[in-house]
């Protein structure tokens with residue numbers, strides 16, 4: 001069974017937020033509609049366990065480093081329900097998302113950012129073939145402070 005699939009309305013009750021110090025951005029409205037699944041625009045997919053349970057979601061936002069379309073790339077993110085963390089899903093889901101982008105789009109570079117203290121996400125990204133490229137100082141305002149983040153990227157030619 002594929003680990004990632006388009007979101008269904010029934011998934012939304014599980015696709016909450018929070019349960020992590022790295023996801024403390026204050027009150028947010030519950031999701032009321034599935035994210036678009038098309039890889040060509042901002043969107044998201046549901047992450048499933050081996051036995052088909054909804055475990056969380058991956059999402060992406062397109063951004064660009066130059067004015068031309070070839071300089072565009074997605075910045076990805078992930079959130080897993082606390083019941084499904086620490087069993088390898090974060091690693092596999094982000095690896096699968098990267099392969100999906102390389103197979104179904106012509107993108108050359110996929111980015112991800114995470115807090116310098118979020119060891120689980122750093123390890124998951126590294127095991128999914130992403131490389132740490134640098135520190136983004138004071139990049140994220142969260143829970144009363146600015147936090148340093150690491151920028152990660154995986155290129156089409158990178159191998160885990």
Ligand SMILES: CC(C)(COP(=O)(O)OP(=O)(O)OC[C@H]1O[C@@H](n2cnc3c(N)ncnc32)[C@H](O)[C@@H]1OP(=O)(O)O)[C@@H](O)C(=O)NCCC(=O)NCCS
Pocket residue numbers: 019020022023056077078079080081084085086087088089090091092113114115118119120121123124127
């Ligand atoms: C971060 C997250 C996606 C990682 O996914 P995961 O499925 O829990 O992680 P994995 O099981 O794939 O483990 C990846 C690595 O992190 C390690 N790890 C897992 N949980 C950890 C923890 N709490 N502390 C330190 N290391 C941890 C694992 O041992 C593994 O390392 P290894 O490859 O050296 O053995 C998931 O924990 C999560 O959704 N957390 C809350 C939201 C969040 O932080 N999202 C990312 C924001 S940028």
